[in-house]
Amino acid sequence: MESIPLYPPLFKAGKSREFVESGRTVASCLSPRDLSAAVFATNTIDPQVLRASKKQYPKAQSVYTACFERLPTPERRSFVTDTSVVFAALQNLRLPEAADDSSLTSDEKYKALVKLAMDYVTLAKDAWVQTSDAGPGNAYDHYRVIYSCLSLFVVLYMPESGLDYAPVGEELMEWLNVNFIAPTSEEGDHLSSQECPWEDYSFWPYLTRTVLRGLLKSSEFFVTALSRHPSEYLSSISETLCPLLSGQPRLVHFKTERDFVVAQRRWKERVKSLRLELDRIPDHARQDGTGDWWTPLSNIIGILEGRGDVIKDVCANLEGDWKEVCAAWGVFVDHRLLRQDLPEVVKQILDEMPPDPTDLEDNILASLFSGKPAIAVGQAAKHDLWLSAHWADLMESLELLDASALDELGLTSRRQYVLAYADYLRSDTALWRIAVAYLGACGDIGLQRMDEVLLHVPVVPRDAKAIAVDRSSTDEGNVVAAVPPILKEVVQTCFEYGREHVRRTVCSVCMQSHLLFSAPTSWKIAAQAFLQRKHYGLAISYLTSAEDWTALGHVIDNMLNEFIQHGAERFTRLVATVAPSLQELQAHPDATGVFIRRLLFAVRYAEFHQRRLSGDLQDAALDLEALFDSDIAPRAWWGVLLQFLYSLLLHSLVTERHLFSDGVLLFSSRGAVQLLHRLQEVYTAVDQCSGDDYLDALRRTMKGASTKEATNRLRRTSLALAKYYAACTVMADTV
Structure with a gap:
């Protein structure tokens, strides 16, 4: 467990007993804002007892702060x-x-x-x-x-x-070469600067690794250099080995895997021929002035042959590890190695070359290779x-x-x-x-933790007076400009995630700090500003907090006017942020029922159009029927609702042939009767010169049409609904 020394120290070394006897101990307090903690000295016995015993300790006590995590750079x-x-x-x-x-x-x-x-x-x-x-x-x-x-x-x-x-081999080799570079470019530069690089002790290890890693340019360069070697056998083999390295088939160069397999088989035959040529070299000619060159060359050809034992030995000698063996296995040993088969191969390799238990990265990579x-x-x-x-x-x-x-x-x-x-x-x-x-x-548990984070965001600046708003101020620009930017973000976040109770708590803190929302007047001015920006959810929430129900009614009217002026798509998009405000309004003890019902109508009407526009006509029909059944639709909007009833019937299965073949009913028979009654009520009101009470919204959508024109628009709905009801009746009799 890691310990952190306190500076300045609470007591000197060896004085812990005196510290305890002074009636003090070390306490800590976690910060609700971040992952920091405060550590301080506090008394363990009653202060009166301390005073009576005349034991003194410094009144000024140091408070140490520390964070459990390093602050991000x-x-x-x-x-x-x-x-x-x-x-x-x-x-x-x-x-x-x-x-x-x-x-x-x-x-x-x-x-x-x-x-x-x-x-x-x-x-x-x-x-x-x-x-x-x-x-x-x-x-x-x-x-x-x-x-x-x-x-x-x-x-x-x-x-x-x-x-x-x-096959995954080539991808693994590319990953290995990018993340675990070997050999280094410095080694290559060192060897390439020499006239006879094979005389350097690092030549054969370097060449072997470039072949193992598929680094063609480096391996070809130094194999070509071997053509100048004094041994005729080695110079002759180098002339055969060089085109063999450059000609190794790569999957990316073939259109089909079959062509790749055929080319790989032919290439293996050439490697086999080179092996026979190498084995025919007499023993006395297998060395030069620097030592044995035949064995490392044999290892290189063994790699090309795909001999797993050679690859393991080479990696061990080169101080490689299991990762290098796994990548080389998919390139040379089993060129058709699939991702699904890799864990079985890796298991065998790790049994002989386990990952370093002290290297966390090595163990993570081993788990990935092993399919875990x-x-x-x-x-x-x-x-x-x-x-x-x-x-x-x-x-x-x-x-x-x-x-x-x-x-x-x-x-x-x-x-x-x-x-x-x-x-x-x-x-x-x-x-x-x-x-x-x-x-x-992270679901509900994440939202609960989010509440704690939002509640402790430092929205109140240290100099609160600098942004305080005069209670008598009615200038909208001053009020909105005075809202702390972080507070705006917190409030917006609360709306996005539906954390209305958190928003109210945060704003209450601002009230106590004498900021923007310290007076109902400021709430109203802010709501007006948000209304002008079409932020209806924010405007409704602030007016609910200010308990200005009349202004709230105007906001709802403006929302509904969005439909009349701009159509269903924009109306649906703007109302999408209002649902949390509806919950807040329903929970408010002083909220008037009529405003709740009007807002509820706006939300449910938007849901109806959302389903209708997405093609979900069955649920849209149920929404329309529910708007009438629940009696929340204002009478002035009945004409609009009945107009969309016609569009639903027009695009649904309303003919008798379809009803009999598919058995799909958009409305029930009872629902159809209910809607016919609503239509009849509208016609009766028109006959009694009260049509505007039912057709006002419809007339406005028709750009100021007369009551007669709006009534004629509903005639087609009556005809379609009557035909639909007749079809339902026939179907019920048949069944």
Whole structure:
């Protein structure tokens, strides 16, 4: 357990007993705002007893603050912020509406998932490169591990669409060469500067590794240099080996796997011929002035032959590890190695060359190679909570991680890791927006934790008087400008996630701080400003807090006017943010019932159009019928509702032939009768010169049409509904 010394110290070394006898002890208090804690000395006995015993201790006590997590550096904040955008995009793919979106095929959704995963990889690489200026160190090595793990995960578990059953060897070798560079370019430069590079002790290890890693340019250069070797046998073999290396078949160069297999077989025959030529060299000619050249050359040909024992021995001699063997296995030993078969091969290799138990990265990579992603994500949490959280999110989407709840709170493995990362983000109060986004992706338990974060966001500036608003001020610009920007963001976040009770609490704090919302007048002015910006949800919420029911009615009227002036699509979009305000209004003890009913009508009417526009006519019909049954539709809007009744009947199965063949009823017989009665009530009111009470909204949608013109518009509804009811009756009699 790590200990942190306090400075200045509470007491000198060896004076702990005196400290305890003075009636003091060490206490701590956790901050609700972030992951910090305050440590301080406090008394353990009654102050009166201390006073009576005349024991004195300094009245001024030091308070020590510490954070359980290191504060993010600027580079870390940039990385966290950039990757949060990708996380948000992934959550959009996880939404129920995205899952039910028939316009996207499963293949298209998978491609989108792969693209976003690659965005993670790119951002991790950028962070790695940016920290490389300082040279190898904590940050550099940290992001290098994240990049190596992420990129391997994409290679093994997220292949491009259609390549699920393609050989994986070449991709693994490319991953290995990018993340674990060997041999180095400095070694190559050193050898290439020599006239006779084979005389250097590092020549054969270098050449062997370039062949093993598939580094063609380097291996061809030094094999060509062997043509100048004094041994006629070696110079002759080098002339055959060079085109053999450059001619090794690569899957990416072939249109079909069959062509690749045929070319690979022919190439293997050429390698076999080279082996026979090498074995015919007499023993006395297998050395030069620097030593044995035949054995390392034999190892190189053994690699090309795909001999697993040779590859293992070569890697061991070159101080390589199991990763190098696994990558080479898919290139030379089994060129048709699939991702699905890799774990079995890896198991055999790890039995002989286990990962380093002290190297966390090595163990994470071994779990990925072994087909154990769930174990890998747990190990990743020890390196960086960022990696475990984003991995778990991807793995659950790919069904690599169990999505079932681990307890009665609904805490899944994914939520466990994402919540842990969100808690880490709380170490920096400037990242509260990002922390909230991650918490909002974790169900009810995440929303509950989000409430605590939002409640403790420092929305009140230290100099509150600097932005206080004069209670007598009625200037809208001054009021809106005086709203603390962070407060605006917190309020907006509360609306986005439906945390109305949190918004009210936060605003209450502002009232106590004498800020913008310290008087009902300011609430009303702010509501007016939001109304002009078409932020109806915010305007309704503030007017509810101000208990200005008359102004609330005007806001609802403006919402409904959006439909009359701009149509259903814009109306539906603007009303989408009003649902939380409706809940607040229903919970308010002094709210007048008529305003609740009018707002409820606006919300449900918007839901009706949302279903109608999306083609869900059956549910749209049920919504329309419910608007009349619940008696929440204002009479002035009956004409509009009945007009859309005609469009539903027109696009539904209303003919007798369809009804008999499919048995689909848009409305029940009782519902059809109810709607006929509503139509008749409208016609009766028109005959009694009270038509405006029912047709006002319809006339306005018809740009000021007369009552007669609006009535004629409803005639077609009467005819269609009567025909529909007749069809229902015939169908019922038949059944």
